[in-house]
Each structure stands twice: as structure tokens, then as C-alpha cells.
Amino acid sequence: MNTPDESIxxxxxxTNGDKKCDKKFQxxxxxxxxxxxxxxxxxxxxxxxxxxVKKQMRMEADFSPELFSRLDTGFMFSYxxxxxxxxxxxxxLHPSTVVASGxxxxxxxxxxxxxxxxxxxxxxxxxxxNIFFLAIWICHGxxxxxxxxxxxxxxxxxxxxxxxxxxxxxxxxxxxxxxxIAAIVTSLVxxxxxxxxxxxxxxxxxxxxxxxxxxxxxPAKPSECAIQKDNDDMFDNDFDEDENGSAISFIDxxxxxxxxxxxxxxxxxxxxxxxxxxxxxxxxxxIFTPSTSTFISTLYDVGMMPGGIIVGVVSDLYGGxxxxxxxxxxxxxxxxxxLFSKYSDVMPMPVMLILLGIMGILVxxxxxxxxxxxxxxxxxxxxxxHNTRSLGTVTGIINGSGSITAAIGLLFIGDIQTKYGWxxxxxxxxxxxxxxxSLLVPTVYKEIFWHIEPITKEVFDMGFRYDSFDSTEAxxxxxxSRRLEREKSSSSLQS
Numbered sequence: 001m002n003t004p005d006e007s008i009x010x011x012x013x014x015t016n017g018d019k020k021c022d023k024k025f026q027x028x029x030x031x032x033x034x035x036x037x038x039x040x041x042x043x044x045x046x047x048x049x050x051x052x053v054k055k056q057m058r059m060e061a062d063f064s065p066e067l068f069s070r071l072d073t074g075f076m077f078s079y080x081x082x083x084x085x086x087x088x089x090x091x092x093l094h095p096s097t098v099v100a101s102g103x104x105x106x107x108x109x110x111x112x113x114x115x116x117x118x119x120x121x122x123x124x125x126x127x128x129x130n131i132f133f134l135a136i137w138i139c140h141g142x143x144x145x146x147x148x149x150x151x152x153x154x155x156x157x158x159x160x161x162x163x164x165x166x167x168x169x170x171x172x173x174x175x176x177x178x179x180x181i182a183a184i185v186t187s188l189v190x191x192x193x194x195x196x197x198x199x200x201x202x203x204x205x206x207x208x209x210x211x212x213x214x215x216x217x218x219p220a221k222p223s224e225c226a227i228q229k230d231n232d233d234m235f236d237n238d239f240d241e242d243e244n245g246s247a248i249s250f251i252d253x254x255x256x257x258x259x260x261x262x263x264x265x266x267x268x269x270x271x272x273x274x275x276x277x278x279x280x281x282x283x284x285x286x287i288f289t290p291s292t293s294t295f296i297s298t299l300y301d302v303g304m305m306p307g308g309i310i311v312g313v314v315s316d317l318y319g320g321x322x323x324x325x326x327x328x329x330x331x332x333x334x335x336x337x338x339l340f341s342k343y344s345d346v347m348p349m350p351v352m353l354i355l356l357g358i359m360g361i362l363v364x365x366x367x368x369x370x371x372x373x374x375x376x377x378x379x380x381x382x383x384x385x386h387n388t389r390s391l392g393t394v395t396g397i398i399n400g401s402g403s404i405t406a407a408i409g410l411l412f413i414g415d416i417q418t419k420y421g422w423x424x425x426x427x428x429x430x431x432x433x434x435x436x437x438s439l440l441v442p443t444v445y446k447e448i449f450w451h452i453e454p455i456t457k458e459v460f461d462m463g464f465r466y467d468s469f470d471s472t473e474a475x476x477x478x479x480x481s482r483r484l485e486r487e488k489s490s491s492s493l494q495s
Contacts, residue, residue, distance in 0.1 A: 043106060080403030087396020095154050106207050152392070154220050155372075248393055275425070312369055321448070337359075370402075
């Protein structure tokens, strides 16, 4: 039977005689939060910088729409496949090293893109140029894939399940911060007398510098800061195989309850997000001018930023029942998608702006939480016993599966829109949302009727009913029981 020490990652709270250790731990948590936040933002800085100068690359470097399509498709698939292996490596190698390698590798790939532009490869030899840029961008996708699984694993090492939804909800705003930085830098470059490719160079420099800082200074676990464990009030996460066993395999990770269902469901949810993200501006040009369409579509992005925070806070308030909240939010999305399929052509702009903002919250919230807080929840399953090195692998499986499903789905959106019209696309998104929600029904059922922390069996053995005992109270009971046992054992040894 698993004890709380084995199955529950606990936060260092310090004791009356150890306030200094507690303060040091809290300062380290803040440093890790900010450092990993910026690391992920840098990844998006590099991605977005490329998309913001596509027009200039088309006009000045002879990049064709077909080449852009190949680069985007190659990036998406390499990113998806890379997510599996990045999380796997993050659980086996030092996580900070993996994150640093990803940032430095991304910097080199972006700089390689610039070098190809400098050399006018496409003008000198179209075939060699296409092969060179495609190879560079496929590698870029692999390096970029380290950001999600491994940064999440580091965060999981430092933050327990207390307010996990809120913490990870705010943390997932990193991607939007990175996108905003890229947009600002590119705008400043384009209005300046310097060449457009400097926006790519700046993102490469930022990624390289931050990667070096991550490698030198980011502690991947509390013990690296010489923070001593305070009984059961300290994290159990470590990379010492003698303490926590070897990192789990893909098969073992998939066998963790609900991981496979979340991985499949996330694919359908991510498809909805990708379609709205990539195709919404184009869809709106049927009604508005290109500049107005771009402005209106940004309301969807704006809504996604607070979405993760809202879903995280609400799921925390409901005792970590994240599947219930995720499904509730996505079911509320379906009527809005139906309204767009029927009335988008005649919908007043203020109404459309409000609906897009709400849709951003309903889509972005679940997507952000599944790839962070939910993955952290699943990786702390009691079936892993002492083996706590699983978060990177679990996050990689969820992110990788979601990205592959979404990438495959995106390949057919253009043909569906052309042959059957936009109404069919909206109906497809509704069906995708409902299918994803249906995959989470077993998890929702368990959360409603059997929701209890990983110490469920021990609480049950103590005589408490599953459906009548609050999980927080259960944890407190078990912790107190364990503490009293240790104190009693210590007193016996001293006497």
C-alpha cells in the first residue's frame, strides 16, 4: 500500500525552527517559475518571428507559398514526433540540459534560415534551397518540442498539487508573451532602416542567450539548491535512480490511468484550436477587409490567455476535478460554433468580437491546462510507486499525440472548405469537440463519484467512505498520522 510519502509530492512548508529554509525554497520556486516561463516564451519568440516576416521572405528571398506550406507541415510533424522523445529524454537526462539544448538548437536553426537567405540559395539553385530550408525547419521543430514536456517536468518538480491549476494556468501564458514579443520586435525592425531578417537574428540571439543561462543556473529539482528535506513536507521528485527508480517507458506511461484517453482527446481539442488559429483570419476575409479580419481574429488569441487561468482556478476550487471543468467548457463551445456556421455572414461586428473572445477562453483554457496541470496530475499517480520520473514522458505523449492528430486534420481543412463550404468546417469542429469530450467521460465519471487523492486506498482502509470524505481532509489525516508515527518512533529510539 502506497504511503503519502510515496505517492503525494509535498510542498516544503518549513517548521518553526526552519523559516530560513522555507524562505529559500519559496525564492527558488519563484526563480524556477520565471526562468521556465521566459524559456517557453523564447521558443514562441522564434516561431512567431518566422511567421511575421513571411511576406518579406516571399518578396525578397523568393520563398514560394508551396515552400512555406512544406516548411509549416514539416515543422508540425517534427514537433509532434519530437514531443514524444523530448519528454522521454527529459526524464532520463538532466532536464535543464535538455531545455537549454532545445533553445540553443532553435537559435542555430533560425540563424541557419538567415544564412540561407543571405546566400540567396533559392535564387542560385531552387532544389538545393528547398532541401536546405526544409531540413533546417524540420530540425527546428525537433528542438522546439523540448519546451513543452521538459519545462513542465521541471515545474512539476518544484510545485505540488496545491493550487496547481492556478499556477500552471498563469504559467501557460508564456506562449502569448512570446508571440507578443515577436510581433513587437518585428514591427520595430520593419519600420527601421535595417533588413527584415534582423527580427530572425534577434530571436536567435535571445534563444541562444537564454539557453546558456538555463544550462548554467536553472535548478531542475529542489536538492540542487541544497534545500534539505523537511520530513514529508518536501518534494519526492529526484533523479537519483536509487531513490526514485529508473524513468518509466512509453508503455508504462500510457498504462497510467487516463493518459491514453487524454492523449487522444487532446488531439481533437487541439485540432479545433489549430483550425481557428490558422484559418479564422482567412474565413473572416469573406466578410471584412484583410486588415479588419486580422484585427477581429486577434480577439480569439486574447481570449486564450486568461482561458488557462480560469480553467485552472475553477478546477482547483472543485478539488482538482479538471476533466469535469474541461468538458464543461468545451461543451459550451459547441453552441457558439453552431452560431458561426449559421449566422457569421450577418453577425454584427460587436457580437462577433464578444463571441470570439469567449471562444478563445473556452478553447484555450482546456488546451493549456491539459498540457500542463493535467499532465502533472497524471504523472503523480500512485501506481508509479517510488518512480516519480514520469512527468516529461507523460507530457510528451499528450503533446505529441495532440499535435499529430491536429496536423493530420489540418491537411484536409482546405479541401473540405473548398468542396463543401465553411458550414461543413464548423460542423467538423463541433463533431471534433464532442468526440474529444466523449473520450473523457470515464474520467469525468470517476472525478464525480470517486474523486480522491492518490492516498485513496489508505483512506478507505482507515474506514472512510470514498464518496463522503473530502480529499483535502483525507490528506491532512494521513499526514498527521504519519507524523505522529515518526515522532513516536523517534521517541522510542531516544529512550
